[in-house]
Amino acid sequence: MHDRDREFRAYFEARAAVVRRTAFLLCGDWHRAEDLAQTVLAKVYVHWGRLDRDGRVDAYVRKVLVRAVIDESRWRGRRPETVVEAVPEVAAASTGVEEAMDVRRALAALPPRQRAAVVLRYWEDLPVAETAAALGCSEGTVKSQVAKGLGALRRALATKRTVLWEGS
């Protein structure tokens, strides 16, 4: 195996699942997330030498993922492709999967850039500057998108998670 492949394998084994999770949070579908992850990782392989040397692999992955999801949503009419149902009014003793569905619907209801801003800031735990770089916008826009996104999530999940963001 070439050094290039060996190095890339190490990255793949460490990060493939993480990449797919982020892809899922951005697109809301595990199958699509796997396709996205495959595409992104293949692109990483193409540029491996330069990305690895510059230490920009993760930043590149995030940028390509976000762009792919946002571009796709644009092609589909500038709105997110799912979420049409309202969050169920009541869920007594929700299971993990039910909870997952609620959060997933709430996330998917966000416009793509807002969703990406929230996921990158709070799931990937990126600083504002790096989130802005991934989204290709200003840091002010990131702050605005995150605030709006969190507000929308809070409203969507209010009946479900009374504790979440209480007092924030």
Added chain:
Amino acid sequence: MSDEVRDMIRSALADEPALGLEFEQVVEDGRKRRARRRLGALTAAAVGVVAVVAVAVSGTFAPTSAPPAGMLSTSPTTVTSSVAATPGCVTESMTGGFPDLPRGTATPAELAESGRLTEAFRQFPLPLPAGVEATPLRLCAIDGSWGGDFRLTGDRSVFVYVRPLGGQPPAGCVLYTPETRCSAKVLPDGSTARVTVEPGAEATLVSADVWRADGTYVRVTETGGRGSVTRVLDDDQLTAIAAAPQLKVQVAGGPVPPAPSDQRAAQLGSVLAAVIPPGLKVERTPADEALMFRVRQGGYRALANLTDSAGTGWVMVNLEKPGAGEVDCGGRATCRLVDLSGGRKAALDTVVEGGVTRLSLNAKAADGTWISVQTSNVADTGGASDAPTRPNPPLAEADLVRIAELPHLHW
């Protein structure tokens, strides 16, 4: 709050299925992509990458048998075309392989130039080695630039890209790999030519960039499919194509804005300080000097926290390179248009949510520079907090307007 949000997001992953990604599959996909990229991506379906606006070209290149003097190893290509005027064409928006991202549309002037360049290039005797033929080249509009590709006998392709020179100076060599070879020279007419060869394990990629004395920049790139390491055109032949007088861009258009520079950022300097209301103390944010412009994300940006007795807030001023488009509110209910000096307009947006107030102004300077000014009542502390740090933003709408009207605030 961030831990709670993270936990909430994590709960969305509760039914995560087993990972189906396989390393070998990804690598195979990556190798195919590399090969396609080497081929230039465009060659896979040269017909498909351009949306021909009008009818197809009927002219063809037909190599002649007698090479001209001084080109013993090559035979020139002459043109036989029955088309008096070649229609222009537009490169599709998702097409890669050119320095510019194709807009997917073209102005009438760009379309006309596309047709004229295509027609003119037919008159150029391509310097091809004996026995090598070339398919016709169509130079389609990209974005104030034009490009296309032609195939050579065998599996090699040549991509041609032209644009007005604008303010770009000849750049130094960019060596992507240790194997990259790069050389530059001044041509007899004063043009500067640079040839870059990237051998690569799977395909050899060769580019000739010429910053021409006639005001046109041309890049000619030869590449091939996977395993294609044997060049067809040598450095001089690629350079000769890039220097072809027929590729001079003649369309009347605005100059290309120069790339953002530290020098211009320094000139912009502290121009904003003059319009900060008295009583507000300018403080640096964790990421930036206080209100000093820096080159960021392809433009110029100045950031600061502003403090007075009411607390600390935040302001950001962004300059983006001059471009087309009009200032508008985009249908946002929170936005209204206001008049600036010189007949300009500005879109003023006020958004209040969760105790956070954000004011933003978008306008264009007289030279077309996009100006964006934002202020909020949340100080930039480098963290994720969006909690208000004062009752209102430190700057009012009138302050934002004053900033947008600063005469020296432009690209």
